[in-house]
Amino acid sequence: MGACEGMTAVVTGGSRGIGRAAALRLAHEGADLALVARDVDGNRLGRSLAETVAEVQAVGVRAVAIAANLADPAFARSQVIEQAQAALGPVDILVNNAAMSVFRNVIEWTPAKLRSMWEINVMAPWELVTAVVPGMVERNRGWIVNISSGVGEPDSARAGGAAYGGTKAMFDQMTRCLALELDGTDVTVNTVSPQAAARTEFVNQLVDQGAMQPEITEPLEAMAEAILALATAPTFARGMVMRDLDLLDHLGVAVRTLDGTAVLEGYDTDDLPLRIAELSDAATRQQDLRGAWGTSWGKKD
Numbered sequence: 001m002g003a004c005e006g007m008t009a010v011v012t013g014g015s016r017g018i019g020r021a022a023a024l025r026l027a028h029e030g031a032d033l034a035l036v037a038r039d040v041d042g043n044r045l046g047r048s049l050a051e052t053v054a055e056v057q058a059v060g061v062r063a064v065a066i067a068a069n070l071a072d073p074a075f076a077r078s079q080v081i082e083q084a085q086a087a088l089g090p091v092d093i094l095v096n097n098a099a100m101s102v103f104r105n106v107i108e109w110t111p112a113k114l115r116s117m118w119e120i121n122v123m124a125p126w127e128l129v130t131a132v133v134p135g136m137v138e139r140n141r142g143w144i145v146n147i148s149s150g151v152g153e154p155d156s157a158r159a160g161g162a163a164y165g166g167t168k169a170m171f172d173q174m175t176r177c178l179a180l181e182l183d184g185t186d187v188t189v190n191t192v193s194p195q196a197a198a199r200t201e202f203v204n205q206l207v208d209q210g211a212m213q214p215e216i217t218e219p220l221e222a223m224a225e226a227i228l229a230l231a232t233a234p235t236f237a238r239g240m241v242m243r244d245l246d247l248l249d250h251l252g253v254a255v256r257t258l259d260g261t262a263v264l265e266g267y268d269t270d271d272l273p274l275r276i277a278e279l280s281d282a283a284t285r286q287q288d289l290r291g292a293w294g295t296s297w298g299k300k301d
Contacts, residue, residue: 002030002260003232008088010080012036012070012128013098016047017200018147018223022095023056023063024258025224026231031093032062034084040065046201059259062088070098070124071116077124078131090139093231094132096125096171097147103160114163121167126174129189133178136187144189145230146175147223150243152193168193172241179239188238190230195245196279198223218245218279221264225255245276 009026013019014035023033033056037049049065056063064087068080084091100117129144136142151161152168175191182189196218197203206212226244229251230237240247248255248269255267267275 002028003228004093005030007031007092008034008084008090009093009095009231010034010036010084010091010128010132011095011097012080012124015044015049015052017202018194018198018220018227019095019097020047020052020055021220021224021258022097022227023052024059025221025228025256025260026093027056027059027061027063028258028260029228029232030061031231032088034064034066034080034088034091036066036068036070036080036098038067038069038071040067064088071100071120073115073119073123077127080128081131081135085135090135091132092136092141093143093145094128095145095147095227095231096128098124099147099149101149101164103158103164105160106162109163117163117167121164122170122174125171129174129178133182133187137182137185140186142187143231143233144178144187145227146171146189146191147227148172148175148191148193148241150193150195175241176239182238186235188230188233188235190233190238191241192223192226192230192244192247193242194218194223195243195276216279218275219255219264219267221258222248222255222267224258225253229253245272245279248272249276 004026009031011019011023014023015037023035027033035049035053040049053063053065066080066083069075081091100120148171149168150156151165152172172191175189178189196216198220199217203217207214222244226247249272252269254269255264257264
């Protein structure tokens with residue numbers, strides 16, 4: 001029996017990247033999935049929500065697609081939880097993964113673009129949390145996993161990172177405070193971020209173009225394994241804000257393939273300290289991602 005047998009999970013940003021990887025890892029552990037993206041059939045970077053849902057269903061669990069523009073302040077994000085529960089039953093796991101990651105100078109941001117980032121990176125997960133927590137508390141069972149970024153850490157300031165890093169810093173603080181507020185319940189909330197740039201379809205594109213060094217990237221399986229660990233964590237493990245490999249090394253958990261059948265080469269428990277050291281060293285050589293990360297916004301409006 002898988003670690004998530006009989007559980008229902010909602011994963012935002014489920015079409016591709018970290019969201020797709022997390023969905024497949026949870027599905028292989030038995031979870032039913034409600035996957036959320038802006039639209040169902042739209043194809044970006046070679047993947048669509050419909051295709052990811054089909055991949056999850058092929059594992060043998062239930063999966064539904066929920067089309068929702070989380071960047072739209074007029075959209076009632078609580079509908080996501082309502083639709084998921086109507087289709088699959090009470091939500092046990094919420095993975096807040098959808099995000100807008102764009103790097104540009106402070107003076108180049110327009111109010112409209114800044115508000116869009118704020119809506120999807122802060123308000124959407126905040127509203128999803130407020131929609132799902134009461135039911136979790138009532139059932140005394142639930143796991144919230146927030147996906148953040150090292151760019152939000154206090155010592156990670158970089159040119160172009162004020163908006164994205166600022167939203168992620170608030171996201172991290174929300175996790176810490178919510179954990180205190182959930183004390184005395186069996187509901188956990190934690191945050192995990194990649195040790196380095198996760199090899200999403202977009203990051204692969206940047207590497208192929210020479211805009212990002214491959215040595216400051218990590219496999220998607222690392223985030224998927226960390227998300228699984230937090231989606232099944234004991235209740236005393238609450239309020240953590242950690243990088244994925246640090247977390248797995250702390251827990252003594254290897255990075256496994258998305259189907260869970262094998263340890264990913266080079267990411268066994270004995271390998272993790274060296275991987276962390278290598279990525280920490282590479283991270284000191286920050287790359288300027290203004291104009292590269294989030295290409296649709298990379299130039300002045």
